[in-house]
Amino acid sequence: MTKNLESEADPWPELFWVGGVLWVDFANSQSLERLNLGSVLESRDSVQSWFGRNFDEVNLEELAELRSLMAEGVSKFHVGSPELATAIERVNVILRSSAGYDQIRQTGDHFEVARVYESPLAVVAGSFANFLAGGDFGRVRKCAEPTCTLHFFDESKAGRRKWCSMSQCGNRAKATNHYRKTRSAGSN
Ligand SMILES: [Zn+2]
Known part of the structure; x- marks a missing residue:
């Protein structure tokens, strides 16, 4: 996901943005919290900082529940899996009760209709729903x-x-491989 924090330095370490899509970044934030790299769900402020915008409604408890569902399911989501069925059910409930509106967005000479949601919970649910419809x-x-x-x-x-x-x-893996190679070369 690309962040647009005007002129402000991003307070979140790089690892918070490696997921490629918002719902995966959100799921990853649970692991990163365990590593003490930062807590997205610490407060209303931390949520707004991570999402890069203000919300009228921030429900930390529901966000935590959705996040563990995504974090625990992320490697098991495939057509027909019970984890995916559970996630779809939850996301549909969230989207059903979420206020949102469509906006036209322009990227270069390309236009798209993007739905804007009023709560971070719905933003994550929307990201997941869009991914399911078009991602892989x-x-x-x-x-x-x-x-x-x-x-x-x-x-x-x-x-x-x-x-x-x-x-x-990536670099850690390369360093380990290099170490193994030089070690085995030395023991010959
Ligand atoms: Zn890694």
Whole structure:
């Protein structure tokens, strides 16, 4: 997801934005909280900071519930899985009771209709619903670094993205491989 925080430096570390799509970033924030890298659901302010806008309605409890549903389901979402059925049911309930409105957005010479929601809960639900309608769950993967629990939506053309972040896990994996190679070369 691309953040637009005017002139202000983004207070959230890079790992909060590696998911490629909002609902995956939101699910990842649960792991990042456990690593003490920042707590999105700490307060109304932290929620608004992460989403980059103000909301009339912020329900931390419901956000936490939706987040654990997404975080625990992210690697199990595929057509026919019970985790996906549960998520769809929950997201539909949220969307049914959410006020929202359509807005025209322009990117270059391309226009699209984007729905704007009044609560962060509905923003996440909307992101998930849009992804389900147009994205590809086969391209939502866990980072290849074994100790990393972050997920991402692979938007690369070849579909071979391996790491959540090149600067974090990518380099760590390369360093480990290099270490193994030099060690085995030395023991010959
Ligand atoms: Zn990673």
